[in-house]
Amino acid sequence: MAIEGIFTAIIEFCQGLLAGTPSWLQTLGLGVLYLVGVLAFVFLNVLYLIYLERKLSAYVQERIGPNRFGPHGLLQSIADAVKILGKEDITPRGADKWVYIIAPIVIFIPATMLYAVIPFGKDLIAADLNIGVFYFLAVASTTTIAILMGGWSSNNKYSLLGAMRAVAQIISYEIPLAFSIVGVVMLAGSLQTSQIVAAQEGTWNIVLQPLAFIIFFIAANAEINRGPFDLVEGEQEIVAGPYVDYTAMRFGMFYLSEYANLLSMSALAVTLFLGGWHGPWLPSWLWFFIKLYIMIYIFMWVRWTFPRIRIDHLMGFNWKVLLPLSLANILVTGVGIKIYQLITIGRW
Amino acid sequence: MITLNHYLALSALLFCIGLFGALAKRNAIAILMGIELMLNAVNINLVAFNFFLDPSRVVGQVFAIFVVVVAAAEVAVALALVINIYRRFQDSSVTDLNWMKW
């Protein structure tokens, strides 16, 4: 199919342009290409994710949602972006200026780096690292630092509280998140995302690992501060948490990164549990997108249904429920794999 | 060409900076940071030796992972101690901790 290879063709074309130049220039060129591609992907998707979120919440709440700018309000996010760019940029007195300025930029670095290991389609992966999933988790965990930087440097008590919550929540929920992935990794026998997808050609991991998927979903929700776990922002208690004092584009960066994280987390969920780009008839990258948006829809649906959890319940739930469950899941998976091997090839 | 010695020099420099931090700082947390830097320098050493001298086995990397594990344990205990100190003295400076004379 011609549509199938459209993106790989573009990449090959760019590689052809660079052929014959020194190797470091090729690396740099491809790096720039990756960055441009990812940024375009992230920005386009995020703009429409914001629109989608607003529309979905509106439908759930029997409203109409944005409908003024463009047909059905499709250009609303662009209008908002322009508005937010035009706002006054405030640095509070008493803020730690450099940290305050750098924080929104820092939060975008992991947000863009995450997409390197996501296989968007057949042969459509920026860097097929041998530690793919682990790389994703490691890079995602640095988001904490950026939130902490923003929260601490604003010199505001609300944002400090939010930053403390961010640390407690994100670091704790990293553990069940990682452990829920272990089952998948055991099934695929590799940390490489492309191989995990390849292993799901027959059955998707969500069928084999339903418990892991639920744990992953909950922990991912907490990792990206969404849904019932949006304690970091905690609008009703600590106003906007670490972002209280941020205005204009700096706030916009935080806002964008939240959605970029939602996007990357959903992409990871699709890769790990929903069979990646596998699917009949349609081109592989289209399948990936369909699944991606289904996943995002579930995230949004959950967010607009549930109230916020309390902080001690959040911690208790993590350590007392999710962690033992994920450990049990690893055990069951291990035993299951061995039994499967015993049945199919007759030995442990 | 980057040789083993380059890495070792980097590691030595990092180690000495860490050492200076660990020795010269007043705040217990800063001392902890110095120690972390030193452990990192050691890890660079291990990995570099592994890569240049014995690449067929990954013993150096495994050892480095153990070092990270120990460092994590160390941070946990040390922070607990710092809390306890802070609770008693309302301060996290180690220069005042001289009540144990011998």
Next chain:
Amino acid sequence: MFGRGLIKGLRTTWHLGLGKAITEQYPERRPKLPPAFHGSLSLDPQKCNACGLCARACPNNVIIVDSERGEDKKRYLSAYTVKLGQCLFCGLCVESCPRGALHWLPDFELACYRFKDTEHVLYKRNPEGEVSKGA
């Protein structure tokens, strides 16, 4: 327990999401206001005899009734001003009018840019003595 309530909630929001929106698109779809709506005041100058009962009934001294004595020694209205910026929209003035000269209009778009525009002149007599309706 064990997430049953959560699933029930998800089901409810799913159904709500498929339902129809209950909000109105305001400038395109005008709200249907009942005739009793307290919007802006209007005065029938033919019926008004400038007795000033409305001005006295008003809790906030919103209404200013200016009257003159004519040649026939009868009082008649020269100007009727309502400071809508201070109006409570309670309707005591309308109720107090013995001749039914004052009534409500279901006009709710009263926002204006300058504070002095909130003073509505419901009636002003021209110097020539003609009767004309004010804003």
Next chain:
Amino acid sequence: MLSTNALAFWVLAAITIAAALAVVLSKNIVHSALFLILAFVGTAGIYILLHAEFLAAVQVMVYAGAVAVLIVFAVMLTRRGDIRASNLYNSSYLGAGIVALGLFIATSLMLGRMNWTAGGGSMAANNVEAIADAILGRFVIPFEVAAILLLVAIVGAIIVARGVKEDR
């Protein structure tokens, strides 16, 4: 002409050393902690240059969390004083500087005289499996010991931090 590898090494080394120096020299403890992250990230980059990707990921993951916690503590415990002067030197900083400098000179001198002999062989392209085999094969006992160490450390840390409840 520098090779890509060499360029990357020099950049990463410069970042790491500069960040490490900033950790030590900064007067603000939170800045120190933030520079520590930069130093760790630089180190992780060096690991990648040395084909230790797994270790690099471990480095980022463990230290991002650890340092975040460090910052939290730093903020919590220095709330009382001025944060801008929360990371000062103690009285023996001169001696410490001399010791550190001396150690560096000594090691550099030794490094110059060393002659390393390579053991031969080449690194496997996918060394994650090799690490797994090593940890759960040859080094399974140290691995378990490390696990116990971690457990003991966590329990100890909790007890030390919370304090033993006095009998009522």
Next chain:
Amino acid sequence: MAEVKGELQTQEFELNMGPQHPSTHGVYRARLTLDGEKVVKVENIIGYLHRGIEKLAEDRTYTQFIPYTDRLDYLSGMLNNLGYVQTVEKALGIEVPERAEYLRVIMAELSRMASHMVAIASFVLDVSGWTAWFPPFRERERILDLFEMTCGSRMTVSYMRIGGVAADIPPEFLPALKSLLDDLPQFIEQMHALISGNEIFIGRCKGVGKLDIETALAYGVTGPNLRASGLPFDLRKAQPYGCYDRFEFDIPVLTNGDSYDRYLIRLLEIEQSARIIRQAMESLPDGEIMAKVPRVIKLPPGDYYHQIEASKGILGFYLVSDGGTKPYRLHIHSPSFVNLGAIPKLTEGSLIQDFVVTFASIDIVLGDVDR
């Protein structure tokens, strides 16, 4: 050496919550002393919405003051109207026509329902249940439409008059009211499905901000908050005013006195209000809506007190008259103000999130607090 305590202690700090804060329901301000996430001390700071309504009353005639009562607890204007006009009627000894009495009851109960719906909605919103905010407000909107078609305004109704009501209901009122009442069970069902059965919500509210009867009585807490603590005290039963003694209804009582019960009891009271309205609707008599009242109302010298069960508790009006056309002094015993007093007691020692929940469950209106 500092004393070593059993609990982990860090530096306490003060947090200024409000007057501009998403969950202080207006311009309430609390000065919290926090130990991490834990609230150590709470100090109520009010007065940001003080308009001097009690003082304004001294410069208004008895009739002219009616519109101002709307602005006390602006979520239940009808009930404030009712309390005030009944005070004056009690002082003058005016008999109110039957039809007016029934209309008053219908309006008052509708107002109570609307107020409870706002209470539920804002409470739910304060635990971040964004979607569950909408069903109560959807239903409340229909109640406000009913008010609008009868008295021309949605919230500041000024409907009651001394001796009756301002206007008779239009013909389309009763069918609309009936359909509203018929849709109520569906609304309550939706609330249960969306939020009351939700485990996260239960976890947030159960056992949070517990108020026992003794404390409640000591602080003078009344209304749904008191009934949620287990005391079935309702002025409509205990000291019937108007024609409440003719209707059959229950006083819902819950026993835990926590935030969850305070939420639930409002849903139950909405059901009971609907019951009263149904009865009043069926037996609505024809006739006059205003009694014969002198044009200029003068109260005989003396002091008068009357209290009603408003949506948030006992609402009392204390009138002192010197015989003139204007009150000499009017004091308003407002339920929100009294209930607010219990907040520090309820929230000290809980988490910041619990503070928000408890505060929302007490359900105050700042217009009522500051007057």
